[in-house]
Amino acid sequence: MKKNMSNIKKSALVLPAVMLLMLLAAGNLFAADTLTVDIYGPGQRKVNIILLPPKTVPEGKYAGSKETDLLLPAEAGLFNKDLEKDLGFLPFLNIVPITDILGGDPSRGVRPGDIDIKPLRLSKVDLALTTGWEIRPNGEKNLLIRCIGTFNGRTILGKKYSMVTEEMLPRIADRFCSHLMRVLTGRDGFFESSIAFVRKTGKNKEIYTVSPQGRNLRQISSLGGINLSPNWSPDGNRLVFTRLGSRQHLLCVWDRATGKIDQKSFPGNTVIGPDFLPDGNMAATLTMNGNSDIFLINGNYKPKKALAK
Template identity: 45%
Template sequence: MTSLSIAQGPLTVDIHGPGQRMVNIVLLPPKGLKGAPLPEAAAKAFEELVVNDLSYIPFLKIVPVTKLLGGDPSKGVMGADIDFKPFQLARVDLCMTTGWNGQYIEGRVFETYSGRRVVGKSYRDVHANLPQVADRFCSSFLEALTGKKGFFDSPIVFVKQDGKSKEIFTVLPQGRGLTRITQLGGFNLSPAWSGDGKQIAFTHIAKNRHELGIYDSETKKINRYYKGLGNTIISPVYGPDDTLYAALNINGATNIYELSKSYKAGKTLISGPYIDVSPSFDRTGSKMVFTSGRAGNPHIYLKDMKTGEIRRVTTTGKYNTHPCISPDGRFVAYTHQTSDGHRIYLHDLGTGREKQLTFGPGNDEYPAFGPDGYFVAFASSRSGEYKLYLTTRHGDTPRIISTGKGGAFAPAWDTSLQW
């Protein structure tokens, strides 16, 4: 799952590397700063938020301070205020300190073997924004430790069952900030973020036609388009330079098209007499994966956007759909039908090796890579109703994302990394 480097230089975690090394961290009791009293309730709430955030990181293990010989070995929040020997004896890699006064909170994480500060941040006006502060601090910590960012502050857009209709919502991966985007009735499906995180494209199925929906996060308005897009509009997605692509049925076959700035069908990207759907691009826009029925059954294919070459990715099974390419273009996560139901698989485009990431029960579908290429969101019916879950590209134990009442499907991550 992870590899840890502490012998040479700073402690770092390669979340994409081999190994199963856990990183132990102790959250030290919060302290008042410069004689200011400690706000007990706020300090406790902040610690609970941080604990919850860090619990999503599979390679982190929170160790109680009571496991240290002699208890809390700190007199303050700075490195000079901490006796690191008890941590070393207990084989604890990291420790976190928090300091409070009436105006701000300070958070720091230190390596216990070197005393080096991994991250240090200060936040003002925190009492009304404790969840956001916890998310920001944990995001900075994770970035300092792994070199990757975007998990704690990148929302997921998804489809949520609302009575007889399906509507578009967003939520943070920690299950906070649930926000309704559409209230259109009918079926609103296949949401996708623009690269800058400012728009969400989706398919709106009304009574008489398919429409392309575009939500603008700045104006909070939704525009809908259908002229020049054929009879069906499936799986819209943003590609290079935030150009929009979608699977359209214009001439009797469902193929993948580039859309113009006025949201009309432009050049054909993938064509043929078969069904081609579900395009997904890497961050550079040089690779696109998609689902095609050209082999007689749905399989995953890869198009090199520079050369135009198309090659088949999946060769096993008879039903492989919903591909999502990792931002770095190294892996493809997809839905694979097994005798026990649908499962999420991972294909290494470099080696051709495949790995099963999820194991049910029920059906696991709609994989979506996070902005770091490490976390994978997906929908599963394992509880009897489809809900969203998180795993990693290593197949760590899935964790449910709280989305409230109603089924949840088709997650897609905001990869803009903007706060």
Template identity: 40%
Template sequence: MVRNRAFLACALATLLSLAMAADALAQDTLAIEIQGPGQARMNIVQSKPFGDGNLPSDAQYLNELIRKNLAFMPFLKIMSDSDILGGATLSGPKADQIDFKPFTLAKVDLVVTSVWKPGKGLGDVELRAYEVFSQKMLLGKAYAGVTRDQLPEVADRFCMELMALLTGQGSIFKSKLAFVKPSGKGKDIWMVGAMGRELAQVTRYGDLGMAISPAWSWDGGRICFTLIGSTSHYLGIWSGGKANVFTLPSSTVISPHFMPNGTVAVALNIRHNTDIYTLDSSYKQTASTLVADSSIDVSPSFDQSGNLMAFVSDRLGNPNVFVKDLASGSVRRASKAGYNTNPAMSPDGKYVAYSKQAGGGHRIFVYELATDTEKQCSFGPGSDENPTFAPDSFFIAFSSSRAGGKKLYLTTRNGDGAVQIPTGEGDAIMPAFSPVAPKE
């Protein structure tokens, strides 16, 4: 995160005229409906940076950051100079300096420009997005006195607002992913931004144990996880610094998950049966039972209201995904057939993503509660597992072996083409989106 809070509060200023223009156009301009079963892709071109005075050497770096961000959006297609008759060269960054005809002929929908002006640090930068059809500005933002370290956040903030105008959603740019990486003979929890930046190690157990199954608290300030030791399982709670470890009344601790009220739900083997319980505030004793029967019940996941819980049960033979209404106690089956694990409830409570054994491996499927239907959202090769919904209930991250080793990928609940999320060397598994930007 950017260390200079003045940049976030004051120095990162928007030009009033640009903001007003964007607001005026937001009601009747180009937009993408992301709620349907798919969407047409929008073609976008990014011009070279302009300089009102000396162009800073890092101007192109900002362009590259924006381009990488936009490449994660499956409904956007980034076009190159060769796609445009005469190239994508502009006379200037403003609408009256742009000849929109070549872009119209090439079926370009959006043109993004940047212009740098003298100021503190690298200077002041103005970013604009123009709709080609209307030849009007869709979004305009100015960022004052930026430094090189602040450029990733400038890119994130601009792309977040552009996506919000196009789709009504942009929260993915503020979210983090917790995930698991091998560490010596063990495993540890790491985190990374949804666009693959700010990679950081959370736990450091190394050979001493395996920290797995991370899940965020709903305020983004804590991560719970299972710690597998040499003789038993433990509950781990991280809130910055060294994680606290708790011994529970079970040698088996499976898939802990925070509920929206701050309570931890977890599957424990008590009385020779694995059921789902909530823990008391000490994280040492059970407080209530969420699911208990003669079958194996694991992997709780909740919507943001705390009313709905998805979980896995073998009550019908093979593991299947179920949804329980915690108020009424009613339970419905989500997965339709086969071997299903790793459910993730969408924050809005409308969908459940899970991993289904299919096509020689595992694939990500999404169940829609309103229609009682499931659809496949990932497509091999390899195996796709451990889906997790972003805060917008639209994007889904998952781990996959499609490229050999296991890595993290980003797709949507519509099944758009998956994009790999950079996580450094080594395998990356068990991703978990933070509901909001994590606390510092």
């Protein structure tokens, strides 16, 4: 029985990647183009993607230049590291190193026509990412990122980011990977989301948030005491949690727009495991009548009825 359950779990993990590959092979991922990817043999469970070396494009400051090896800005290498790190969070992608490509870097530019697709296909690469840096005469930097399908050599996703600075690089990597995830799977949100958690601060426990990539650490509460069980609202704009005060439990709701925290007490002085429901109302365990029951709580923090006794 345990063996069968193990096989079922493995199949459940493999299925999303296989479905993605089938979708890629079928094409029609978005209206602008059709992506078709060869499945190079039975059992392929991931989409092979390669991040090609960055290039400075012959535009702006270098407009008309015939050189193929223009000086790269310092941000180029840093951004490719951020982008590769983000791609590593997508379990259906397999990042192919440039050293696996016969003859090395097959690109002389960043557009589809600048890339020799044949060695990529020989190495079973399905998608190629290019990053191009445009240096303006005033020193400003624009970044062009493309995802190109190797079956037909067409761009399936292209984005341009203007006036790029080093501080913006992680955020740009997050945004592009979010777009890429939507194109390939029909879903996004992972790279734009925040994780709420409890962290010990001296003798207290406070609520913090952080991005899935481990960036943008932020302390949400500074209430003292013990703060527990943070849960997001469906729209991600509010966070509900329990505060264990010196005399009673409090239901706390943090508002992203204002940064303020509402604190509400209830008869019985117990608030356990608060959470948002899909309709925006809340549910929590309260001791309204001396018993610990799960109550529906509306947007005005009024207990409406017992959902479970």
